[in-house]
Amino acid sequence: MAIEVYVALGANLANPTQQLDSAVEALGTLTTDGSVRVSSYYCSKPMGDVIQPDYVNAVAGFVTTLSPIKLLDALQAIEQQQGRVRIQRWGPRTLDLDLLLYGQQQINETRLIVPHYGMKQRSFVLVPLAEIAPTLTLPCGASLESLISVTMYDELQKLIE
Template identity: 65%
Template structure:
């Protein structure tokens, strides 16, 4: 059975735009029909207190027949292939791939929470998500466009 998923894309080390482009190519290998829709990319200020370069962020949408944990494993394999090291929470990274939405499912497992726990407050997620599907309604019945503020739009720079 096919499920539409939305995945956040982020990188701030080792040529971040190229890291995301390489990740999209890898996503095409796990997407049904090798079709991946990708938002424009944005530059954003890092979260947390760790000194690091700005991020490049976007969102990808594709259909998959992978179960949620299998998709998580596939995304983490892509991150690892591209040199992801998990040392510091909210630290710099070559690539970060997070499952934002898995169809309309709400998932709460030790390794995976969907919808992604912080997506409603993060401009670098909401804006690219709206670029792909402005009419999206989240599993909690919230309209995506109702979450986006003028201030959020001002935080990001499209690249």
């Protein structure tokens, strides 16, 4: 069964814009028709207390027939192919791919929580997501529009390419 999914992309090492470009290309191999909708790229400050470069973030949406766990495995394989090393929570990385939404499903498994646990508070997720899916309603019933505050736009800098 084909289902629409949304994935957050982030990178702050090894030419982050190029990392996201490569990730979007790889995501195309996971779709039913090779097409991926991608938001603009945004610059954001890192989360946590780790001193590191700013992030480049985006959100991608596509339709896939992969199960949630198979999709998670594929996303982690893309991260590894692009040099992702998991050393420290919220530390610098070549690529981070987070499964935000898997249709309207709510998933709570050891390896996977969907909707992504932090997405409602993160401007670097909500703003790009709203760019490609402005009328989206989350599985909890909240509209995406209702979650975005004016200050969230101030937290991000849109990258012009």
